[in-house]
Amino acid sequence: MPEMDARFFLRWLEAMTAAVDREASRLTELDSPIGDADHGSNMRRGFTAVAVSLTQTPPATPGEVLKEAGRTLVAKVGGASGPLYGTLLRSTGKALGDAERVDGPGLCAALRAGVDAVGQLGGAVPGDKTMLDALTPGVDALPESVEAAREAAAKGSEATIPLLARRGRASYLGERSIGHEDPGAASSALLFATLAEVAADVR
Amino acid sequence: MPEMDARFFLRWLEAMTAAVDREASRLTELDSPIGDADHGSNMRRGFTAVAVSLTQTPPATPGEVLKEAGRTLVAKVGGASGPLYGTLLRSTGKALGDAERVDGPGLCAALRAGVDAVGQLGGAVPGDKTMLDALTPGVDALPESVEAAREAAAKGSEATIPLLARRGRASYLGERSIGHEDPGAASSALLFATLAEVAADVR
Amino acid sequence: MKMLINGPEHVVSDALRGMAAAHPDLTVDVENRVVVRRDAPVPRKVGLVSGGGSGHEPLHGGFVGRGMLDAACPGEVFTSPVPDQMARAAAAVNSGQGVLFVVKNYTGDVLNFDMAAELAEDEGLQVAKVLVHDDVAVIDSSFTAGRRGTGGTLFVEKLAGALAEEGAPLDRVTAVARQVSESCRSFGVALSACTTPAKGGPTFDLPADELELGIGIHGEPGRERRAMMSSREIADAAVEALLADLQPDGPVLALVNGMGATPLLELYGFSAEVHRVLGERGIPVARTLVGNYVTSLDMAGCSVTLCQVDEELLRLWDAPVRTASLRWGC
């Protein structure tokens, strides 16, 4: 990965906004059999607000971009995903500090901190059939390459299908949660897919 | 028609009870597009109660049989058909007086009085798309034969299909009442059909 | 269609057993199907009795109590009660001041209440009747059964009930009940048909992209079928239909009523639109009631009832009422 500036992160979140918009109904469909059928509209509402806020006053540093995005998600989404995604981006942003540019290892470390914060906030661990099942393998593979991270996150999301849910609404279903992909894992996979997309553009 | 005793009238009402029971769902179906989907269950509830009451203490005269049946319908049916059918049978019974046996002309006259009472109570006239559209032609044809009455009533019921309703719930629909057979006319046709049935058995 | 029942034939008696268990303020005669306020007959008070087919709950049983009805008589689903029920109810609530029957204008209800009045009068009771016929979707002429009684019933029962509670004599309670009845107009819309226990399926077919305008409360189809409309458009159409018939020169009470299956969330949103269009027409809304009050089983949809009021009627509206489903001030 080349060094990344605030513009890179703005583009990443733009790409994520577009992806979430495109995939909203799929995410909501995934949230129907094992949830409450709102994940797509939650993510769309949140990232649309992120796009608006970042366009109006684009922050100057990578850290500020992610913190502002995280704050916006907390303020606009609600549900489980609002605080969790908000925390992911805010904590990642905080870990980036106020540097103007970030290198690959710096992003890896910061995202790791963000993912850890999600685990801390929600009390889930990988294997619980949550967004962590895409985030964790994604972050683990990121030092290798963004492409590897994209793939790992996508695989991680798919791998939630046979799992029994232990956190979030899907856990209410017990055995009946088995056989369905976790919606939050699917949206988290989009985070790495769009990262790879934007990184490829930059290269 | 031979002379008819109380037993004849008991058999008639038994046959009507059976017919209504058999046809209940058809009558309710007819009451769906232009009514409130209860005519079949109303008639079944009423005539089942009539059968019970007449079996428990069978009255001795034709007039008493019909009056008791009418009282039972008023007491058990409710809706429009309870008072209207109740009045039909009570007024017919009253017109029969306390004779032990009734001849053809006597029945014709009494039924005419019953049908008139229905018109008086409900304010409908033939052509308004009500039970009167089967009752009136039935009574008109009865002097000829019970078979003719049966046919006339059935035809009268069918002839309600193109009519615009002017009484009862179907009148709320205005033009949209056109194209449907009136459920009360259909059940009234059964009254003549069962009369013909029982008369044929007796002969 | 699935229902939460023990079988179609048990629906009404089961519900009455449930009311009896839930409401110690009521005396419920399950066998004879009469719901009476526990303290009836209230000395020196005109008795108010209503009734009709079941399937419109909380109407009428949910409106029995202090300041509203003294008794209610539920018939089978969508089938008016039998005369014996109303005669019993009249006897149970008569304190010697006479009884007023509140009758929704349907052939069956009118005929059965008439017969009940005869029975009660034979027993020496003084009986008056008021007919509720507020539904503007029905053409009111001598060539129809006349306008149906729907949401306006709630206003007649509440306002006449408040007056009766104050000890007004029968002629005055009857006169005010008639005034209220004439001051009410309703218009209803169905997004889906309802399912009666006896039929077990929808009473009519309504495609996914259409609605029925001008429906009643018995699962009958309406006057007109149209392509699906927004809440805003439905409010415009409903209020327009109402104001074609009722031109209030003062404040109104508004009932924004759910037909049964429409969520309260949607009803409040619809109520906002009703307020908007009434505001545009310059009609002040003194009080608004939003909820499922005069229903049609599990029908999705709504109705709007407006009731023009003067100072006195507004006072009666605000007077204490203590029933299972309408309660304030006590």
Added chain:
Amino acid sequence: MKMLINGPEHVVSDALRGMAAAHPDLTVDVENRVVVRRDAPVPRKVGLVSGGGSGHEPLHGGFVGRGMLDAACPGEVFTSPVPDQMARAAAAVNSGQGVLFVVKNYTGDVLNFDMAAELAEDEGLQVAKVLVHDDVAVIDSSFTAGRRGTGGTLFVEKLAGALAEEGAPLDRVTAVARQVSESCRSFGVALSACTTPAKGGPTFDLPADELELGIGIHGEPGRERRAMMSSREIADAAVEALLADLQPDGPVLALVNGMGATPLLELYGFSAEVHRVLGERGIPVARTLVGNYVTSLDMAGCSVTLCQVDEELLRLWDAPVRTASLRWGC
């Protein structure tokens, strides 16, 4: 599925506009989505704040008023509100005696209320929280999100609200709210799925001859699917599930709750069966509430909540309450 709306994105604000117009006792901030009792902050009174996803009406907005909540924060449909809403609500109702958050146990609600508490505490407010987790259909372990909060919320809000109205301090209101929360258990059954405005279709498929046992209030499927059962059988199953977890040694309050589309006629019949089976188990029912109180949009079905009470809680239940959807004694 057709809805009485102006579009999915307007549902919540339209409903708030409707509440504002219908209820002069409430101050409704449509923009920021906070419903507050008009006379807030009530001097020397602990403030009670709740909220959650919309689609459960009348919960919570319909329970704002004297003797119950001081404020409610509606989120999007089935989506918990954002922290800013609860922080605003807390500020609006704080009289200096502190604020109690009533939180239904869902990951989203818990996280957002926690963040709101932090915001409010940053402003110097004293904030306590009570978690409602009454749904016995969910296994309560460290390997699930824990039992869901459903019908028991009504009891927590009513009983804690009555105590707060009497001027009890925050620690006492919180303690009683926790006691009530621990004394409540619920069990729900769906005869049909619900339709969310955003999805526009049913959240799950339920064949015509099956029902879901152990559902929540967010259109999620339940724990188990079974062949359709009678009202009697459903009552047996629900009460058995409740009593496996709650063994009351005294009287209970019973909430026989409709999920939205089940007619009141059926709910009363079902309530009769609930009373029958509780009677068979020797459990006295002190009070019964029958109706749509904690709903799931247009879902057909019902839930039963039992709340074990002592003399003091019963007194608080009977205390005056004046809200849009629960009202007595004033």
